[in-house]
Amino acid sequence: MSNLDPSSDRFEIGGENLIPKVGSVESGSEKPANDVRKGDDGLDDIRVRIGTLLKTETVSLLFGAGASLDCGGQLIGAIPLAIEQALQKEGITGESKPRIRRWLLLFYLALRHCSGGDSSPVTRDAILNRRQQLNGNSPSPLKVNFEHVLAQLHRWRAALPATGGRLRIAGSPGVDAEAEDLDTALKQSTHALGRACDLPTAGKEVGLATFKTLVRKLLTRPLNLKRVNVFTLNYDTLVEQAADAEGVVLLDGFVGTQRRVFRPESYEQDLYFPAETTEGRVHRFDRVLHLHKLHGSITWRANEPTIDDPYGIQSEPFNAASSKPLLIYPTPAKYGETLDSPYSELFRRFAAALTRPQSVLFVIGYGFGDEHVNTIIRQALAVPSFTLVIVDPAPQSAFVQTLREQKDCRVWIAEGQTIGTLAGFVEHVLPDLRDEEIRKKVLATHRALSKSHASEGGEASGS
Known part of the structure; x- marks a missing residue:
């Protein structure tokens, strides 16, 4: 039995809320039995509708950062505490007389330039005081978008030649940076982001159960339909871990056993096994999903392209101490990098899946902040048979608001703390067919x- 909150939980199709309005109750009291039945009946109807979507020819999912929150994932609308703590650990040396490395000061200077105020620490004493706050109980994150800080560092670095050079910017505080220090600031920041994506974090392992349940339910689709496509913008390996636990084969674009290299043509492969007859018949293996990591992964490594590794990308287990992830970081170069291999191939497949007839896309934990992704979804909405299902506890993006205003019956929105999260949607809404x-x-x-x-x-x- 569900615990819907009718004041926040909504399931809209074309602007119409399918969850019945039930009477409010005082805190601590029980809902009337007829109200509970109304809520459950509404969810039953929604589950049947979602089940119909799952039976369409092409079903795809798109995960954003919000899908990983229950496993300790980080949002970058503010400076993630785990990332700032990692930067301070690397950038402050010595205990009796702590020394602030130049690159760490540049990180905080970039943060100050992005904030437009004087709240960020840019002096030695202020940075050390911030370290005490981070080591205390319940520190507050700095309210500056991490993406903007990295963008500022990249702009400063772009003003200098490839090697050498010095950047001076007048102001209070001013900037005096060498190219080497800016390179180190960018390297440390992006590596800290990669390490923060090694999920689940300690104490958050229970969140992985949601991904396992999701995988099990997706595999109940009829076998005559196309394999489910899982597209993710996240660098973590939660989908891979869930698939391993459930004995599911992921076709992720890599081939090989000891040496796994990226060969996107492997997405065209499928798995069958012989029937127990002598007639030469085969059965389709049912435990298979397609995984496309649109922005890369903490398990990807860059190598020199060779004749047997044309993309120069290998996949190997993540090592937080020594790995150098091949990722698309949230920087001004992001949109340009998506035009290069292998990202161009992955985004081509994303667009192809969405624009097929009778295609459905479930968007979970994505705030519609990447324009190159939004463009493909816009193109898909031009296909009359396309259906978009948005799962978000509190959708606020202009993209979603515009869709809501259109009252398009092809746009379904699940929101609220019960059904608008990955865990709630999988438990209460996504059916086992x-x-x-x-x-x-x-x-x-x-x-x-x-x-x-x-x-x-x-x-x-x-x-």
């Missing part, structure tokens, strides 16, 4: 009995 037929029959019987009871009541009152 093996149970769907039974659920349909139960729902039809319940509705028929309700109508019959209502008509009998009307006749009795009129007699």
Whole structure:
């Protein structure tokens, strides 16, 4: 039985909320039984509708950073505490007389330039005081977008030649930076981001159970349909870990056993096994998903391209101490990097999946902040048979608001703390298709009995 909050939980199709409005109750009291039934009936109807979508020919999912929060993932709308702590650990040396490395000061100077105020620490004493705050109880993150800080560092670095040079900017505080210090600031910042994506973090392992349940439910689709496409903008390996735990084969674009290299043509492969007859028939293996990591992964490594490794990319287990992840970091170069291999190939497949007839995209934990992703979704919305399902606890982007204003019945929105999160959506909304037929029959019987009871009541009152 669900615990829907009708004041925040909504499931909209074309602007119409399908969750019944039920009476409010005081805190600590129980909901009336009829209110609970209304909420559950509404969810039953929604599950049936979602089940119908899952039976369409092409089903895709798109994960953003919000999908990894329950496993300790980081949002970069502010400076993630884990990343700032990692930078301070590397950038402050000595205990009796702490020394602030130049690159760490440049990071905080970039932060100050982005904030437009004087809240960020840019002196030795202020940085050391910030370290005490980070080591204390419940420190507050600095309210500056991490992406903007990296962008500022890149702009400063772009003003200097490839090697050498010195940048001086007048102001209070001023900037006096050598190219080497800026390179180190960028390297340390991006490596800290990569290490923060080694999930789940300690104490957050339970969040992985949601991904396992998701994988199990996706595999209940009929075998005659195309494999489910999982597209993710995240660098973590939560989908891979869930698939391993469930014995699922991921076609992720890599081939090989000891040496796994990127060969995107492997997405065209499929798995079959012989039937127990002598007629030469084969059965399709049911435990297969397609995984596309649109922005790279903490497990990807760059190498020199060779004849047997044309993209120069290998996949190997992540080592936080020595790994150098090949990622698209949130920098001004992001949109340009997506035009290069292998990202161009992955985004081409993303666009192809969305623009096929009878295609469905579930967007979970993505705030529509990447224009190169939004452009492809816009193109898909030009296809009449495309359906977009947005799962977000509190959608606020202009992209979603514009869609809402159109009241397009192809746009479905699940929001609220119960059904607007990955965990809530998987538990309460996403059906197990093996149970769907039974659920349909139960729902039809319940509705028929309700109508019959209502008509009998009307006749009795009129007699």
